[in-house]
Every structure is written in C-alpha cells, then in structure tokens.
Amino acid sequence: MVPRVSVVMATRNDDPGYLAQAIESIEAQSYRNWELIVADDSTEIATIRLLESARERLGAERFRLVHHDPALGLPRSLNAALAMVRGELIARMDGDDVCMPDRLEAQVAYLDAHPEVGIAGGDIEVVDRDLRHLSVRRYTKDAKRLVRRSFIRNPLAQPTVMLRSSVLDRIGGYDPKCERAEDYELWLRAIKKSVVLANMDKILIKYRVLAEYSKKRDKRNWNYSIYGKIKNFNYRYPISSLLGIGVSLAFRLAPTSIVNRLYRMDHESPMLYRK
Numbered sequence: 001m002v003p004r005v006s007v008v009m010a011t012r013n014d015d016p017g018y019l020a021q022a023i024e025s026i027e028a029q030s031y032r033n034w035e036l037i038v039a040d041d042s043t044e045i046a047t048i049r050l051l052e053s054a055r056e057r058l059g060a061e062r063f064r065l066v067h068h069d070p071a072l073g074l075p076r077s078l079n080a081a082l083a084m085v086r087g088e089l090i091a092r093m094d095g096d097d098v099c100m101p102d103r104l105e106a107q108v109a110y111l112d113a114h115p116e117v118g119i120a121g122g123d124i125e126v127v128d129r130d131l132r133h134l135s136v137r138r139y140t141k142d143a144k145r146l147v148r149r150s151f152i153r154n155p156l157a158q159p160t161v162m163l164r165s166s167v168l169d170r171i172g173g174y175d176p177k178c179e180r181a182e183d184y185e186l187w188l189r190a191i192k193k194s195v196v197l198a199n200m201d202k203i204l205i206k207y208r209v210l211a212e213y214s215k216k217r218d219k220r221n222w223n224y225s226i227y228g229k230i231k232n233f234n235y236r237y238p239i240s241s242l243l244g245i246g247v248s249l250a251f252r253l254a255p256t257s258i259v260n261r262l263y264r265m266d267h268e269s270p271m272l273y274r275k
Contacts, residue, residue: 006037006086006087007034008039009094011040012040013042016050019047020054029105036063039066043071051065074182075174076176078174087165088165089108089163089164097206098131100206107200118166120198121155122200122205123157123200124137124203143198148237151229153244154187157207171195222251
C-alpha cells in the first residue's frame with residue numbers, strides 16, 4: 001500500500017538516545033498510513049547502527065534509509081529524502097524531537113478540512129535534554145499576521161510542518177546555498193508564490209533544546225537569513241521585507257552573548273513567539 005504521509009528526517013551524528021525517541025514517537029502515532037524516510041550524513045558508528053537497527057525492526061518498506069558518504073549537508077540531504085517521497089503529504093521531523101501521539105492524525109485531518117492550505121505547522125512544547133518542560137511556544141494563527149511576521153522571523157516550527165507534495169512540485173525543494181536557514185527560506189519562497197501557510201492551535205511536538213545556542217545562532221546563521229530574505233524579497237510587502245532584512249542585519253551585528261541571552265530567555269518564557 002502506498003503511504004499517504006511521508007515523514008522526512010535528515011540526520012548527522014545525532015545522539016542515538018534522542019534519535020531512538022524520535023523514531024519511536026513516529027512508530028507510536030495513532031495515524032498508521034505513513035512511511036519514514038531518513039537521509040543520513042552521519043560518520044558516528046553509533047548513529048548509523050541505530051538507524052540500521054530501526055530499519056531492520058520496521059522493515060525497509062516502512063523505514064527507508066539512505067546514507068550519504070561523503071556528507072551532502074542538510075539542504076541537499078533533505079532534498080535527497082524528498083526525492084524518495086511517495087506520500088501526497090510530507091511531514092518534517094528532526095532527530096532530537098518527540099512527536100505527540102496524535103500529531104499526524106491531527107495534521108492530516110486539518111489539511112483535509114482546509115484544502116486551501118499548502119503548508120501547516122503548529123505549536124511546540126520546549127523541553128530540556130531529559131524532556132522536562134520549559135515552556136510552550138505558540139505560533140500565530142491569524143493568516144494576515146502570519147504573513148506579516150514572516151518577514152521578521154520564521155513563521156513556522158520546521159519539525160511540526162506538514163505540507164502537500166504538490167506544493168514542492170510548484171516551488172521546489174530546499175536551497176543548497178542556505179544551509180542554516182533552509183526552512184525559513186523555503187517558507188518565504190512559498191509565501192512569495194502565494195502558497196497559504198497556517199498554524200494549528202495544537203502542540204504537535206516536544207522540541208528539545210540543547211542550550212548550544214551559539215552553534216545555531218552564530219553570524220553565519222544570520223548571513224543565511226539575510227540571503228533568504230533578499231532572495232525572496234516580496235514586492236507586495238516592500239516595507240515589511242525591508243524591515244525584516246534590517247532586523248536580521250541587526251542580529252548579525254549584535255554580540256553573540258546578547259543574542260544567546262535573548263534566545264535562552266525565549267526558550268524559558270517565550271517572548272518572541274505569541275499568538
């Protein structure tokens with residue numbers, strides 16, 4: 001049977017314990033018509049063995065694994081996984097997060113009920129390494145506000161996203177030139193091409209924060225963010241587009257310690273993400 005939902009994950013030396021929990025959370029989904037596609041860039045044998053063990057347990061038809069040697073990098077690795085998709089709906093997942101048990105069921109029902117929506121995300125519960133609750137991050141549900149805010153910062157939580165395969169056929173996959181903001185660039189491109197984005201009023205995943213802020217929010221990250229905003233400058237919203245570029249430039253120039261502090265505060269008590 002051809003799966004309706006293809007869950008896509010890219011891995012690179014992920015912690016085997018975290019990765020096992022991520023895969024198990026897909027296995028435990030109330031919605032059963034899915035396949036899991038993992039594009040792996042790992043060099044650590046423990047991660048590779050964990051993935052191979054999961055494929056053996058679930059079966060090669062259910063768990064489709066491709067290992068890249070040498071590594072392709074995140075955008076290209078994700079695109080390789082997307083090229084293997086058989087489902088009409090694609091769910092993104094990261095190797096250190098945990099899905100709520102009804103995540104896929106809820107998103108399939110939402111997209112069935114809202115055929116105008118091409119890409120749907122949702123809220124996240126921010127947790128620490130041991131899955132202890134830190135906060136809840138809620139993304140805007142208002143369609144117009146979502147578009148306006150997208151020029152400032154990412155309007156969707158990538159690990160919660162489910163999108164239609166037809167949307168990717170229309171807008172293309174991840175930009176290999178945008179290694180640190182590949183998801184954000186894709187959403188901006190989708191908005192520019194008039195794809196409707198939406199957020200469900202539901203917590204879909206436990207989002208694990210490892211406190212390694214500087215690795216994700218360094219100067220290169222902001223360079224990629226600026227690149228994505230310039231590439232997808234939206235002339236329907238010129239002022240918002242310019243403001244968004246200015247905000248990313250300000251963060252690019254700000255001391256890393258200040259940026260890390262802001263994100264740490266936001267993880268513990270969300271300030272930057274509100275309904």
